[in-house]
Amino acid sequence: MKVNNFRSLKLLDFFQPIFxxxxxxxxxxxxxxxxxxxxxxxxxxSILSQNMGKPKKAGNQFLKSLFIYVFYGLALVPFxxxxxxxxxxxxxxxxxxxxxxxxxxxxxxxxxxxDVRDKxxxxxxxxxxxxxSAAKLVHITIYLATITGAFILIPSAVMIAVQxxxxxxxxxxxxxxxxxxxxxxxxxxYIFILRFFSGEKLKDIINYVxxxxxxxxxxxxxxxxxxxxxxxxxxxxxxxxxxAFIPPMWFGAPFEMLFxxxxxxxxxxxxxxxxxxxxxxxxxxxxxxxxxxxxLQKLLEEETKxxxxxxxxxxxxxxxxxxxxxxxxxxxxxxxxxxxERDLKLKVYPTLGLAVIFPFVxxxxxxxxxxxxxxVQGQSYLNIYWSNIIIGxxxxxxxxxxxxxxxxxxxxxxxxxxxxxxxAALKGFLMTYYLPIFLTLSIIFTIVFSSRIIPDLLVVxxxxxxxxxxxxxVVNDGRIPFSKPFESVQQxxxxxxxxxxMIVAGIFAGxxxxxxxLDFGVYVYLALLLIMTPLLWKxxxxxxxxxxx
Amino acid sequence: MLSLQNLMMSFAGKQVLKGIDxxxxxxxxxxxxxxxxxxxxxxxKIMLGLIEGYNGTVELFGQNIRTDGHTYxxxxxxxxxxxxxxxxxxxxxxxxxxxxxYGLEQAVAERKAExxxxxxxxxxxxxxxxxxxxxxxxxxxxxISSLLHDPDLIFLDEPxxxxxxxSVMVIKxxxxxxxxxxxxxxxxxxxxxxxxxxxxxIVLLVDGKIAADGSFxxxxxxxxxxxxxxxxxxxxxxxxxxxxxxNVVRIVMDGDEGE
Numbered sequence: 001m002k003v004n005n006f007r008s009l010k011l012l013d014f015f016q017p018i019f020x021x022x023x024x025x026x027x028x029x030x031x032x033x034x035x036x037x038x039x040x041x042x043x044x045x046s047i048l049s050q051n052m053g054k055p056k057k058a059g060n061q062f063l064k065s066l067f068i069y070v071f072y073g074l075a076l077v078p079f080x081x082x083x084x085x086x087x088x089x090x091x092x093x094x095x096x097x098x099x100x101x102x103x104x105x106x107x108x109x110x111x112x113x114x115d116v117r118d119k120x121x122x123x124x125x126x127x128x129x130x131x132x133s134a135a136k137l138v139h140i141t142i143y144l145a146t147i148t149g150a151f152i153l154i155p156s157a158v159m160i161a162v163q164x165x166x167x168x169x170x171x172x173x174x175x176x177x178x179x180x181x182x183x184x185x186x187x188x189x190y191i192f193i194l195r196f197f198s199g200e201k202l203k204d205i206i207n208y209v210x211x212x213x214x215x216x217x218x219x220x221x222x223x224x225x226x227x228x229x230x231x232x233x234x235x236x237x238x239x240x241x242x243x244a245f246i247p248p249m250w251f252g253a254p255f256e257m258l259f260x261x262x263x264x265x266x267x268x269x270x271x272x273x274x275x276x277x278x279x280x281x282x283x284x285x286x287x288x289x290x291x292x293x294x295x296l297q298k299l300l301e302e303e304t305k306x307x308x309x310x311x312x313x314x315x316x317x318x319x320x321x322x323x324x325x326x327x328x329x330x331x332x333x334x335x336x337x338x339x340x341e342r343d344l345k346l347k348v349y350p351t352l353g354l355a356v357i358f359p360f361v362x363x364x365x366x367x368x369x370x371x372x373x374x375x376v377q378g379q380s381y382l383n384i385y386w387s388n389i390i391i392g393x394x395x396x397x398x399x400x401x402x403x404x405x406x407x408x409x410x411x412x413x414x415x416x417x418x419x420x421x422x423x424a425a426l427k428g429f430l431m432t433y434y435l436p437i438f439l440t441l442s443i444i445f446t447i448v449f450s451s452r453i454i455p456d457l458l459v460v461x462x463x464x465x466x467x468x469x470x471x472x473x474v475v476n477d478g479r480i481p482f483s484k485p486f487e488s489v490q491q492x493x494x495x496x497x498x499x500x501x502m503i504v505a506g507i508f509a510g511x512x513x514x515x516x517x518l519d520f521g522v523y524v525y526l527a528l529l530l531i532m533t534p535l536l537w538k539x540x541x542x543x544x545x546x547x548x549x
Numbered sequence: 550m551l552s553l554q555n556l557m558m559s560f561a562g563k564q565v566l567k568g569i570d571x572x573x574x575x576x577x578x579x580x581x582x583x584x585x586x587x588x589x590x591x592x593x594k595i596m597l598g599l600i601e602g603y604n605g606t607v608e609l610f611g612q613n614i615r616t617d618g619h620t621y622x623x624x625x626x627x628x629x630x631x632x633x634x635x636x637x638x639x640x641x642x643x644x645x646x647x648x649x650x651y652g653l654e655q656a657v658a659e660r661k662a663e664x665x666x667x668x669x670x671x672x673x674x675x676x677x678x679x680x681x682x683x684x685x686x687x688x689x690x691x692x693i694s695s696l697l698h699d700p701d702l703i704f705l706d707e708p709x710x711x712x713x714x715x716s717v718m719v720i721k722x723x724x725x726x727x728x729x730x731x732x733x734x735x736x737x738x739x740x741x742x743x744x745x746x747x748x749x750x751i752v753l754l755v756d757g758k759i760a761a762d763g764s765f766x767x768x769x770x771x772x773x774x775x776x777x778x779x780x781x782x783x784x785x786x787x788x789x790x791x792x793x794x795x796n797v798v799r800i801v802m803d804g805d806e807g808e
Contacts, residue, residue: 028649028650031646031649031650032650035635035638035642035646038638038642039635039637039638042637042638042678117633119599120599120629120631120633121629121633121634121635121647122650123597123598123599124597124598124599124622124625124627124629125622125647125650125651126619126620126621126622126623126650126651126652127619127622127650128618128619129619294601
């Protein structure tokens with residue numbers, strides 16, 4: 001067996017004494033991690049992929065998503081040229097990194113952290129639960145470290161050239177601390193929730209926490225940027241007591257101390273925090289690990305509820321949105337899947353949270369360049385398009401489900417027009433996920449910008465529908481929704497396609513902006529979209545009666 | 550060997566086990582039966598340390614599982630009910646991995662796994678992924694995985710799911726012979742006629758309590774009804790199955806009135 005040949009495991013052997021000191025059965029843990037890595041490599045499961053036509057090379061998908069992280073890493077480079085303003089440049093860089101890593105952690109690795117399927121297989125064996133948790137933790141860390149490695153690849157090269165090797169080494173050490181910190185922080189949050197809630201409710205709460213976390217990170221990032229007085233371009237740093245609660249600031253302090261010889265008490269305290277907080281949080285996590293695993297059992301408990309929910313309102317929407325009877329029942333099925341399937345929500349909700357928050361983030365950014373009156377008079381409401389950058393990812397996710405094996409029912413039905421399935425699933429997405437967000441945003445934006453923007457909002461909505469259609473064409477053309485297991489989602493989430501689909505949101509916003517420059521342009525554009533959108537929808541879903549399966 | 554004293558368990562306010570007292574001795578094959586939801590799987594999961602928060606005492610091999618750590622699991626083999634398995638591993642990889650978790654050397658585990666696979670006539674799929682296996686093959690792989698480390702106590706939760714008649718006979722004989730060699734087998738099922746054939750002691754669980762305990766003959770004498778299924782029906786009050794069947798057929802035939 002070539003199981004033991006993973007390079008990351010060789011590196012892991014280096015840390016062996018630490019694990020042994022923590023009372024962890026290292027050889028067993030190593031075996032479990034090796035198994036997990038092996039299974040990750042074979043992510044495309046055979047049952048459905050046999051009918052899938054072209055088998056994909058599974059290993060490459062993760063590499064491909066790594067490339068995206070390398071690309072994201074470019075965002076750090078400009079800050080390296082800010083000279084010796086270490087407090088500022090490092091805090092910003094760590095702020096960005098925390099944001100990227102934390103969102104990845106929440107959306108892609110929560111399922112690993114909260115995995116209960118291992119229970120029957122691993123916990124019935126003579127292995128301590130501490131060792132099993134450690135294996136889980138190491139498994140996630142390997143991925144997180146790989147992603148971080150990709151992310152800091154380019155910045156590191158630039159860093160060595162611009163700031164020197166000592167700077168780079170300190171940076172690297174701090175990045176490792178950051179990874180530990182993020183891991184422990186996420187896990188501790190879950191531990192906290194798991195302790196106080198139980199059963200079904202817990203799973204819902206986890207969804208909300210994910211949204212809250214991802215929102216918190218975005219807002220936190222804004223705060224970091226605002227701590228510094230950017231206006232006069234000197235990036236002066238004035239200490240306030242609450243800065244101690246912004247983790248990225250801690251990481252700036254050691255640089256200030258070592259390279260600028262600043263030994264003020266604030267800098268020293270922050271430096272200590274940068275080291276102590278990650279170590280301490282991992283230690284606390286280690287202490288709580290057994291109870292965490294025990295509480296995970298709660299996720300397995302099923303509550304038997306037999307209440308039938310009223311569906312009067314949704315029946316109305318059904319009739320409004322779908323023409324044919326077949327499409328209607330599949331729409332009903334899709335909305336149920338979208339609102340009940342936990343793993344799907346686990347992956348999608350944090351993204352949806354971003355869709356709510358992004359328009360405001362950019363709105364506030366503009367506020368710092370002008371007055372409120374100017375803002376309200378202008379075209380800033382177009383910031384609402386920011387919420388559309390999530391469409392590609394969510395549409396991509398529609399093809400997955402935990403109960404993907406149930407998809408055989410679509411094969412065995414006597415419906416010839418299988419494209420209806422996807423049409424209905426897309427409508428389901430728009431109605432259950434997108435519309436609530438859009439309505440909320442619209443109401444707030446209408447209050448801010450007055451009712452003059454209502455035609456514009458209609459345009460936004462129609463472009464969203466069109467965008468969704470484009471996303472479908474690009475990402476999963478012709479596949480049956482909910483028919484693939486989550487294991488075949490690339491770890492790391494996004495691919496080049498979903499990234500390009502973010503740009504589509506920008507294109508729509510650009511067109512919209514250009515149109516507003518013309519008199520009555522909006523109305524003409526609105527009329528055009530009103531005709532185009534249903535027509536294109538029909539064309540896309542009519543042209544192929546048979547599906548690529 | 551195995552001793553439960555006043556074992557109680559409740560989930561979210563609902564009491565699933567209402568005080569179970571049971572002593573099992575070496576070499577016994579216990580058929581643990583009861584209707585769905587009676588608490589069979591819960592009992593097994595508690596003994597395997599999967600569920601905590603129970604009341605009462607559980608002792609395996611004289612060790613209290615709550616206080617004496619996880620080492621007792623080394624002497625247990627377990628076939629889970631819903632065929633949980635890492636199915637994108639090959640049988641070879643999976644079985645070797647589990648053997649190693651039980652403390653076997655890798656080479657030993659692999660050799661033993663291959664021999665057992667061969668004994669079950671599955672040598673040609675030893676290096677195939679489990680996801681390509683049929684339900685019966687998967688079940689046999691699970692059974693092999695529970696026996697690799699020569700356990701003294703074997704927990705089987707519906708072990709014959711998906712097996713063909715021939716394999717059922719093989720497994721039955723294997724269990725008989727293992728019991729004769731001093732292994733203890735704890736077998737949970739709701740399929741009556743299998744339990745009747747395999748077990749030498751039957752424990753009937755109804756609604757979280759032990760409703761009957763004894764050999765098939767004893768139970769038969771007690772209820773004066775022919776097959777174990779009869780006993781089962783008598784003890785659980787489930788006598789209406791002919792009526793249920795009629796009812797189902799009636800509803801099916803009316804089905805075309807629906808939407």
